[in-house]
Amino acid sequence: MASWGGYNINETWAKVTFLMIQTVYEQFSAAAKESPELTFLCYPPSDDRGYLSSGAEFSYGNSLDLIDALATSYIEAGFVAGHRVALLLGNLPDHFWHLLALNSIGASVVPLNPAYMDHELEYAIKFANCALVVTTADRVGDLNRVCLSMSPHVSVFGLNSKEDTIPRPTCDAEVIPSAKGDREALIIYTSGTTGRPKGCIISNTSCLAAGESYGEAGGLINFEPGKDRLYIPLPAFHMNVSVYTLNTTTRLRNCIVLQDRFRASTWWSDIYHTKATCLHYMGIIPPLLIKSEKSQYENCHKVKFGQGAGVDPVVREEFESRFGFPLIEAWGMTETSRAIQNCRIPRDPAGRAFGFPRAPLEVLVVDENDNPVPFSTPGELLVRCAGENPRHGFFSGYLKQPEETEKVWRLGWFHTGDVVIQRDDGMLSFVDRKKNIIRRSGENIAAAEVEEALIEDSKIKSVAVLAAKDEFHDEEIHACIVLMPNSDASELTAKSIFDFGRSRLITYKLPGWISFVDKIPVTGTQKIRKEAIFSKDFNLKQDVNSFDMRSFKRKKVFKNE
Incomplete structure (x- = not known):
């Protein structure tokens, strides 16, 4: 042989x-x-x-x-x-x-x-x-x-x-x-x-x-x-x-x-x-x-x-x-x-x-x-x-x-x-696609990192993170979330998810916007089609299922709050 x-x-x-x-x-x-x-x-x-x-x-x-x-x-x-x-x-x-x-x-x-x-x-x-x-x-x-x-x-x-x-x-x-x-x-x-x-x-x-x-x-x-x-x-x-x-x-x-x-x-x-x-x-x-x-x-x-x-x-x-x-x-x-x-x-x-x-x-x-x-x-x-x-x-x-x-x-x-x-021993680790890097106030944030943190929340079935244009930070983090059947698409739920992320992400990486969607489109190979989540005329600030979390990012968090 x-x-x-x-x-x-x-x-x-x-x-x-x-x-x-x-x-x-x-x-x-x-x-x-x-x-x-x-x-x-x-x-x-x-x-x-x-x-x-x-x-x-x-x-x-x-x-x-x-x-x-x-x-x-x-x-x-x-x-x-x-x-x-x-x-x-x-x-x-x-x-x-x-x-x-x-x-x-x-x-x-x-x-x-x-x-x-x-x-x-x-x-x-x-x-x-x-x-x-x-x-x-x-x-x-x-x-x-x-x-x-x-x-x-x-x-x-x-x-x-x-x-x-x-x-x-x-x-x-x-x-x-x-x-x-x-x-x-x-x-x-x-x-x-x-x-x-x-x-x-x-x-x-x-x-x-x-x-x-x-x-x-x-x-x-x-x-x-x-x-x-x-x-x-x-x-x-x-x-x-x-x-x-x-x-x-x-x-x-x-x-x-x-x-x-x-x-x-x-x-x-x-x-x-x-x-x-x-x-x-x-x-x-x-x-x-x-x-x-x-x-x-x-x-x-x-x-x-x-x-x-x-x-x-x-x-x-x-x-x-x-x-x-x-x-x-x-x-x-x-x-x-x-x-x-x-x-x-x-x-x-x-x-x-x-x-x-x-x-x-x-x-x-x-x-x-x-x-x-x-x-x-x-x-x-x-x-x-x-x-x-x-x-x-x-x-x-x-x-x-x-x-x-x-x-x-x-x-x-x-x-x-x-x-x-x-690493110096040669091991390679994935961060994200260059086009999936969100540039917020000079900081590069990988969408995948935010997605990984949020998906651990039991209320979330699936999540995709996008960049949203922002007048103060150039870009802001926008989390698009499909909820589990027993969760409701409310501002209270959005705040709960935001608070969950706070224990896993540094403040500037927390989502500034959270949108609840019915589904996250994927290709035939199950890759997320982020560009197809919303229609071209989608208005984030006017959408009833989107919630502004930016003020919570600006608030100082105390140990006993």
């Missing part, structure tokens, strides 16, 4: 997998040929998902047969290397069949968010020069309405429709690199708070680098090839599923347990019945599970670890104590492919620590002028790959936006936009 990255695996498998593979499809095909009987995809039963209601499993071998047959159909339709095909298939297994089939012929996919409005669909399809859109039968009408208004028209192919022949491509293929690793595998649109989303070009090399980074993290991330089943309730149009998870899983011949979205009511049942051994989370998920009713399955699982980002340290401690496995905080971006995880044994307990950088990633923490800052000083995180090519394994650039690409790569480092602190 050969040893590779800490794993004992067949010598032939090690050679084929790690030395010869250049594409996403080649990695999957090698896994399927080596272990055709192993499960590739698993879907838990679900009454309201809209498909596979009884649940289903698909083996590597059967999946490869479907994928290769689909690739033949694409070739017969005239598709070649360099074509792009948009996929609007949700989390259906067909998403993976089409992605891998197209990758096998050198074409790339553009995953679309099913929640896109017509103008967003038109932009994503047209901007990427897609030659075809593949969607579910119930969305064919929507996509035809969009695509027939475009010039030239883009064909739409619906699953299980009467027309079972893939249409010919409606545009020419793009010019592609000769090296298969450099060829485009996906274009993933990142959701921005302003302007159009950017299309990140993800190469085969970038996909494989993601799988290598996660698969070989080690420590608490103790994957066992051919044995692990990773539960993930995130959308397939996102990097986490279609790049990070897919390529880690196929690298190790493991199984993806896929749910279409997060449901607190079925979370533990899903995990128990699918025999999941690890899982992915977003920061909003653990507190919701803690505040949910006890499940008969919550302590009957086989989960070894969860990996994600954005969980409050206090919530993490309570979660791990109740549910019995570690939540491993990680950092990564669509553009970087590789991730950094706080997975060393023993795990560092520091607040929002997300790990030590591992080769080949190098990091630098800088000020607003790109000058390195001292250890333990907040600054922007810069990353690159060690060696002659600092961009190796990263995204290939922003589609049709070379200036934006060079802007984030200035001085040979990728500028992440994340504010972090690095």
Whole structure:
């Protein structure tokens, strides 16, 4: 038996997998040929998902047969290397069949968010020069309405429709690199708070680098090839599923347990019945599970670890104590492919620590002028790959936006936009996104710090902190709160929450405004959409569910008051 990255695996498998593979499809095909009987995809039963209601499993071998047959159909339709095909298939297994089939012929996919409005669909399809859109039968009408208004028209192919022949491509293929690793595998649109989303070009090399980074993290991330089943309730149009998870899983011949979205009511049942051994989370998920009713399955699982980002340290401690496995905080971006995880044994307990950088990633923490800052000083995180090519394994650039690409790569480092602190031993801790830093009277306040303090209040179900313009302090802290069902949206409740925060935050970090809202919008990946909490004409001072706490911040607090 050969040893590779800490794993004992067949010598032939090690050679084929790690030395010869250049594409996403080649990695999957090698896994399927080596272990055709192993499960590739698993879907838990679900009454309201809209498909596979009884649940289903698909083996590597059967999946490869479907994928290769689909690739033949694409070739017969005239598709070649360099074509792009948009996929609007949700989390259906067909998403993976089409992605891998197209990758096998050198074409790339553009995953679309099913929640896109017509103008967003038109932009994503047209901007990427897609030659075809593949969607579910119930969305064919929507996509035809969009695509027939475009010039030239883009064909739409619906699953299980009467027309079972893939249409010919409606545009020419793009010019592609000769090296298969450099060829485009996906274009993933990142959701921005302003302007159009950017299309990140993800190469085969970038996909494989993601799988290598996660698969070989080690420590608490103790994957066992051919044995692990990773539960993930995130959308397939996102990097986490279609790049990070897919390529880690196929690298190790493991199984993806896929749910279409997060449901607190079925979370533990899903995990128990699918025999999941690890899982992915977003920061909003653990507190919701803690505040949910006890499940008969919550302590009957086989989960070894969860990996994600954005969980409050206090919530993490309570979660791990109740549910019995570690939540491993990680950092990564669509553009970087590789991730950094706080997975060393023993795990560092520091607040929002997300790990030590591992080769080949190098990091630098800088000020607003790109000058390195001292250890333990907040600054922007810069990353690159060690060696002659600092961009190796990263995204290939922003589609049709070379200036934006060079802007984030200035001085040979990728500028992440994340504010972090690095200790003198190398450990990195997350502070906040640069755009989530509130500037109040010259003080920089991380929205995440205020959110972490307030979420501990039992009256609060969820919270998001924004910057509100202020005539005296430039910006003031604005806490938007969804209350638990037994709490009322009153000024008395707002003052109670303010007083709760006083014991956890220095005065200038306390919320100057508290607004009670019905919900806090999130993306398909459960990231909070702060820009969508209020309408554009929202007036904070006139809103009946918003309460001014600024006078309480100015009052002197005595020990005996």
